[in-house]
Amino acid sequence: MMKRILKKITIIVLAIIGLAIAFYFLFTNFYPSFGGDVSKARKLVYQKSPQFKQGIFHNSKAVPKDLNFSETLKLSYTFLTTNVPNGRPKKDLKVHKLDSAAVANYTKEARLVWYGHSTFLVQLKGKTILLDPMLGQVAAPHPLLGENRFNKSFPLAVEKLGTIDAVLFSHDHYDHLDYETILKIKDKTKRFYVPLGLGVHLEAWGVPKDRITELDWWQETQLEELTLVCTPAQHFSGRKFNTTRSTLWSSWVIQSKDENIYFSGDSGYASHFKEIGEKYGPFDIALMECGQYDKMWPDIHMMPEETAQAGIDIKARKIMPIHWAGFKLALHDWTDPVTRLKIAADKLNLPVLTPELGTEIIVKDSINTTTNWWKGL
Incomplete structure (x- = not known):
């Protein structure tokens, strides 16, 4: 009798697992937000890259450690069940509004406008550029799979x-590359610049291949009088369990004859910051990852103190913390990144900008008028 019961339970459990696996593959293969897959033909092309080995991309150091299925489940369980005091602001973040005509006709000195998290509007030398434009409400493949962002x-x-001259992406994670956003900007964007492989997602979403430029680390390209450089980062990629590290991740340098901007993307602390600083610094401003960190994943996101040191390494005249004030993707207090960063940067005599969402940031400005606007929220 007991054997028959155990047999039935085993059959039911296996059936549930089988249905879950079948649903996952149907969901990931037919739901468009997962993007495209790197073909065998593209992999042959990527073999020329020093970063591409055994069919996937690698960091210069052997990180991150690949988690097995049970480790992934344990990490997911910890994240989903841990209560984080002050993990989100008490109310939606204030957003300063821009006039569309003023943006379209902007011809003044180079400026940045922060949209929260890692998204920026950049205007310099008559060009309008977007950095990691993630304008969705949830950093996940489906609205039911994540929490809403901090600003509506x-x-x-x-x-x-209006017309967007260029869009730069650092990697393909959902808090940086968003399907719905691409649908809204693809017909008004002249060119997309991405690290190797990321173009497969854009192509899957209807962006013509001839408007996508894929670059490897240290490769440069010109956008009229601007130089764009795809520079290293220490991170990883993937929009599905079976596509981890199938596309490259990067940071970016944006240079004109008058301005020099660094955008870190996502990265753990490593020697590449010094290498970039030596080759392309000093920078007028460095937009530096500072948020969504944890001791469980120390190699792929920096602690705030490391962000400050990376700002020194990169030879930045001033830095701005990014990758915070957008989404709850880690287990720290939502203001912990900026609070700790300011303390660490002050010890290093490194200026830190902390603008509210939507306020103008002049690239060459040496006067810091930003406030601790997050206090009490």
Whole structure:
């Protein structure tokens, strides 16, 4: 009798697992937000890259450690069940609004406008550029799979943006590359610049291949009088369990004859910051990852103190913390990144900008008028 019961239970459990696996493959293969897959033909091309080995991309150091299925489940369980005091602001973040005509006709000195997390509007030398434009409400493949972002509105709705000269992406994670955002900007964007492999997602979402430029680390390209450099980062990629590290991740350098900007993307602390600083610094401003860190994943995201040191390594005249004030993707207090960073940067005599969402950041400005606007929220 007991054997028959155990047999039935085993059959039911296996059936549930089988249904879950079948649902996962149907969901990931037919739901468009997962993007495209790197073909065998593209992999042959990527073999020329020093970063591409055994069919996937690698960091210069042997990180991160690949988690097995049970480790992945344990990490997911910890994240989903841990209560984080002050993990989110008490109310939606204030957003300063931009005038669409003023943005379209902007011809003054180089400036940045922060949209929260890692998204920026950049205007310099008559060009309008977006960095990691993630304008969705949830950093996940489906709205039911994540928490809403900290701001409901944006400085300027993407629908009101005019022609976009260039879009730069650092990697393909959901808090940086968003399907719905691409649908809104693809027809008004002249060119997309991405690290190797990421173009497969854009192509899957209808972006013509001839408007996508894929670059490896240390490769440069010109956008008229601007130089764009795809520079290293220590991170990983993947939009599905079976596509981890199938596309490359990067940071970016944006240079004109007058301005020099660094955008870190996502990265753990490593020697590449000094290498980039030696080759392309000093920078007028460095937009530095500072948020979504944890001792469980120390190699792929920096602790705030490391962010400050990376700012010194990169030879930045001033830094701005990014990858915070957008989403709850880790287990720390939502203001912990900026609070700790300011303390660490002060010890290093490194200026830190902390603008509210939507306020203008002049690239060459040496006067810091930003406030601790997050206090009490």
